[in-house]
Amino acid sequence: MPYNARLIETLSMLMIITSVAAVESHNLRRAAAAYALQALLICGLILAFAVGNSALYVWALVALITKAILTPWFILRYVAKTGEQEVPATIGFGLSVAVASVLLVSFYKLTHSYVHVLAPTPESVAGVFRTNLAVGLTVFVLGLYAILSRRDAIKTVIGLCLLENAVHLSLVSLAPNMRETALIGIATEVVVTVYLLLYVIAGIREKVGTTDTYELAELHW
Amino acid sequence: MQTLAPSNLTELIFLIPAAAGLLAWLMGRARRVWAEALALLGAAGALACAAAMLPRVLGGKILTGWGLELRVDSLSALLVLLISGVALPVTLFAIPYMRHRRLRDQQGEDVTDRRLPGFYGLYLLFLATMLWGCVTNNIIMLYVAVEATTIASGLLVAFYWDRRALEAGYKYLMLLTVGITFALFAAVLLYASATVYLPGVNAMLISELRGVAGLIPRSVAIFVVAFFIVGFGTKAGIAPFHPWLPDAHAEAPSPVSALLSGVMIKMAAYALARTVTIFYPSYPPLTMFVVVLGGFTMLLGGVMALAQDDLKRLLAYSSVSQMGYVMMGIGFGTYLGVYGGLFHLLNHAVAKALLFLSVGAVIYATSLRSMSQLGGLGRRMPVTAACFFVGAFAIAGLPPFSGFMSKLTIFLAGAQAGMWAAVGVAIFTSLLTLVVVIRAGQAVFWGNPKSADVSLETVREAPTSLWVAMVALAAVCVLLGVYPQVAYPLLNQATLSIAGLFGR
Numbered sequence: 001m002p003y004n005a006r007l008i009e010t011l012s013m014l015m016i017i018t019s020v021a022a023v024e025s026h027n028l029r030r031a032a033a034a035y036a037l038q039a040l041l042i043c044g045l046i047l048a049f050a051v052g053n054s055a056l057y058v059w060a061l062v063a064l065i066t067k068a069i070l071t072p073w074f075i076l077r078y079v080a081k082t083g084e085q086e087v088p089a090t091i092g093f094g095l096s097v098a099v100a101s102v103l104l105v106s107f108y109k110l111t112h113s114y115v116h117v118l119a120p121t122p123e124s125v126a127g128v129f130r131t132n133l134a135v136g137l138t139v140f141v142l143g144l145y146a147i148l149s150r151r152d153a154i155k156t157v158i159g160l161c162l163l164e165n166a167v168h169l170s171l172v173s174l175a176p177n178m179r180e181t182a183l184i185g186i187a188t189e190v191v192v193t194v195y196l197l198l199y200v201i202a203g204i205r206e207k208v209g210t211t212d213t214y215e216l217a218e219l220h221w
Numbered sequence: 222m223q224t225l226a227p228s229n230l231t232e233l234i235f236l237i238p239a240a241a242g243l244l245a246w247l248m249g250r251a252r253r254v255w256a257e258a259l260a261l262l263g264a265a266g267a268l269a270c271a272a273a274m275l276p277r278v279l280g281g282k283i284l285t286g287w288g289l290e291l292r293v294d295s296l297s298a299l300l301v302l303l304i305s306g307v308a309l310p311v312t313l314f315a316i317p318y319m320r321h322r323r324l325r326d327q328q329g330e331d332v333t334d335r336r337l338p339g340f341y342g343l344y345l346l347f348l349a350t351m352l353w354g355c356v357t358n359n360i361i362m363l364y365v366a367v368e369a370t371t372i373a374s375g376l377l378v379a380f381y382w383d384r385r386a387l388e389a390g391y392k393y394l395m396l397l398t399v400g401i402t403f404a405l406f407a408a409v410l411l412y413a414s415a416t417v418y419l420p421g422v423n424a425m426l427i428s429e430l431r432g433v434a435g436l437i438p439r440s441v442a443i444f445v446v447a448f449f450i451v452g453f454g455t456k457a458g459i460a461p462f463h464p465w466l467p468d469a470h471a472e473a474p475s476p477v478s479a480l481l482s483g484v485m486i487k488m489a490a491y492a493l494a495r496t497v498t499i500f501y502p503s504y505p506p507l508t509m510f511v512v513v514l515g516g517f518t519m520l521l522g523g524v525m526a527l528a529q530d531d532l533k534r535l536l537a538y539s540s541v542s543q544m545g546y547v548m549m550g551i552g553f554g555t556y557l558g559v560y561g562g563l564f565h566l567l568n569h570a571v572a573k574a575l576l577f578l579s580v581g582a583v584i585y586a587t588s589l590r591s592m593s594q595l596g597g598l599g600r601r602m603p604v605t606a607a608c609f610f611v612g613a614f615a616i617a618g619l620p621p622f623s624g625f626m627s628k629l630t631i632f633l634a635g636a637q638a639g640m641w642a643a644v645g646v647a648i649f650t651s652l653l654t655l656v657v658v659i660r661a662g663q664a665v666f667w668g669n670p671k672s673a674d675v676s677l678e679t680v681r682e683a684p685t686s687l688w689v690a691m692v693a694l695a696a697v698c699v700l701l702g703v704y705p706q707v708a709y710p711l712l713n714q715a716t717l718s719i720a721g722l723f724g725r
Binding site for chain 2: 153167171201
C-alpha cells in the first residue's frame with residue numbers, strides 16, 4: 001500500500017472532532033476557527049494520498065487556499081459585522097453531542113460490517129476506505145443536521161461547508177487518481193457559493209435586522 | 222451509423238455568451254446600452270451556434286470538442302437549441318422590462334443604471350453555464366456545470382434585494398447546493414466504480430460510462446441512482462425536493478423567472494435523463510420508480526398551483542407539475558414515452574417562458590401580481606391577454622396548442638405500457654391544470670379590478686418591444702400544436718439516443 005494508512009485514519013478521525021466543535025460552538029468566531037482547522041486536516045489528507053497521484057498536490061494547494069484561508073476569512077469578516085454570538089439553536093448542547101456520537105458509532109458499524117454495499121472497487125474494501133467513508137458519512141450528516149437545526153444563517157453556511165468537506169473526503173478516498181481540472185472546478189465552486197450566501201445573508205441582516213432563519217417566513221408554500 | 226466529428230461549435234456555444242457576459246459587466250459600466258447590446262449578441266451568438274450544429278447532428282454526426290470532453294449528440298442539440306432559442310426572445314423582453322422598474326439604494330437614489338451591467342453579466346454567465354452543462358460529456362463537469370448555474374443565478378434571484386427576494390435567494394442557494402452535493406457524491410461513486418473497467422480519463426466520460434453501468438456492483442448502482450435523483454431532481458423541481466422553486470421563480474425578475482422555469486429546470490431534467498437512463502437496461506424496475514415520482518410531482522404541483530393567489534407562484538407550481546409529465550414520459554422507458562417526455566420538455570419550455578413574460582407584462586403595466594387585486598385587464602391589454610391564453614392552453618394541453626400533442630403522446634405511451642394508474646393521474650392533472658390556468662386568466666383579464674390600486678384608465682398595453690418577444694413565443698406554441706412534425710426529426714433522434722440504449 002503506497003499510502004500511510006495510520007496517518008490518514010488519524011487525520012480523518014480528527015475531522016469528527018472539528019466538525020462537532022464547528023457545529024456546537026455558540027461563538028461563531030470559534031466555529032469558523034474549528035472549520036479552518038478541519039480544512040487543514042483535509043489538506044493533510046489529500047497530501048497523504050498524493051503519494052499515488054501528483055495531481056493531488058495541486059488539489060491540496062487549492063483546498064488550502066479555498067477552504068482553510070478564503071472561506072474562514074469570509075465568515076470572520078461577516079461575523080465582525082453581525083456579532084459573534086450565534087442565534088440560540090433549537091436543540092441543546094448535550095442532546096446535540098449525543099446525536100453526533102450515535103451517528104459516528106452507527107456509521108462506523110455500518111461501514112465496517114457492510115462495506116461491500118458502498119464499495120465501488122475491490123481495493124476500496126480496505127481499512128482506510130472504510131474509516132474515511134464512516135467519517136465522511138458522519139460529517140455529511142452532521143453538516144445536514146447543522147443546516148436543519150440551527151437558526152443562525154451563518155451557522156447554516158458552516159453546516160454547508162462541513163457537508164462539502166465530507167464529500168471531498170470521500171472523493172479523495174474513492175478516486176485518488178482524479179484529474180486536476182475536475183478537482184479545481186469542485187473546490188472553487190464551494191468557496192464561491194459560500195461567498196454568495198454570506199453576501200445574501202449580509203443583505204438579509206441589513207433589511208430584516210437579524211440572521212435568524214426563523215424570521216425568514218415571508219414566503220411559505 | 223453515427224460518426225464522431227470534431228467541431229469548434231461545441232465550445233463556442235458556451236464561450237460566446239460567457240465572453241459577452243464578461244464584456245457586458247466591464248463595458249456596461251461606461252454605458253448601460255452596451256451591456257444590453259452584448260446581452261442580445263451573446264444570446265443570438267449561442268442560438269446561431271445551436272442552429273449551425275443542427276444540420277450536422279441531423280445528418281447523423283456527433284460533434285465533439287476538446288478531445289471527447291464536449292460531445293453534442295441529438296439530445297444535447299435539442300437542449301442547446303431550446304435553451305438559446307428561448308433565451309433570445311427573453312433577452313429582448315428583458316431590456317425594456319429591466320429599465321422600467323427603478324431600483325433605489327438606501328438613500329433613495331436611482332441606482333438602476335449602475336446595477337444593470339452586473340445583471341446582464343450574470344444573466345449571460347447563467348446562460349453560458351446552462352449550455353455548457355448540456356454539451357459536456359464529463360460526469361464530474363456535469364455536476365460542476367449544474368452547480369455553476371446555481372451560482373450564476375443566485376444573485377439574479379435576489380436581484381431586487383428586498384426582504385422577499387433575499388429570502389428566496391438564500392433558500393435558493395442553500396437548498397440547491399445541498400441537493401446538488403448528492404449528485405457530486407453519485408458522480409464520484411460512479412466514476413470510482415467505473416475505473417475498474419475503463420482506463421484513466423474514460424471513466425469520467427458519460428458516453429463511455431453507458432457501456433459499463435450494468436457491470437457496477439448492484440448496491441453501489443442503487444446509491445448512485447438514488448443520489449442522482451436527489452441531486453439533479455432538486456434542481457429539476459421534482460417533488461419532494463421542490464420547495465426552493467416557487468420562492469425563487471416568483472421573486473426573481475420576470476425575465477429571469479422565464480429562464481429559470483423555462484429552461485434551467487429542463488437542463489437539470491436533461492442531466493437526470495443522461496445519468497439515470499444508463500441504468501435502465503440493467504435495472505428495469507427503475508423505470509417504475511421514475512414514473513411514480515413523476516406522477517407524485519405532477520399531482521402535488523397541480524394541487525399547490527390551485528391554492529395560489531400570486532400569479533408567479535402559481536406558474537412556478539405549475540412548472541413543478543409539468544416536470545412531472547417529463548419525468549413520467551422518460552420513466553416509461555419506451556420509445557413513445559421518451560418521445561412524449563422530450564416533446565413535453567420542449568413545449569413546456571416555450572409555453573412557460575411565454576407565460577412568465579405575459580405576467581411580466583402585467584407587472585410592467587400595473588406593478589401587481591395577485592389575482593385578488595387584478596381584473597379586467599383584457600380590455601386594455603389585448604395582446605398580453607391573447608399571449609397569456611395561448612401559453613395557458615398550451616400548458617393545459619388543449620388542442621390545437623403545443624401541449625396537447627406531447628401530453629397525448631405521454632398518455633398513449635402509458636396506455637401502451639399498461640400503466641393505467643399513471644395515465645389516470647396524468648389525465649386528472651391535465652384537467653386540474655386547465656382549471657388553474659383558466660381561473661387565473663379569468664381573474665386577471667376579465668371582470669373588473671378587485672383592488673383600488675388598479676385603475677383601468679391608466680393601464681396601457683405593454684410596449685411593442687415587450688410583446689414582440691411574447692408573440693414570437695406564442696407563434697411557436699401554435700406551430701408546434703398544429704404542425705408537430707416540424708420537431709420530429711430532432712426529437713426522433715434524441716429519443717433514440719436514450720431509448721436506443723435499451724431497444725424498446
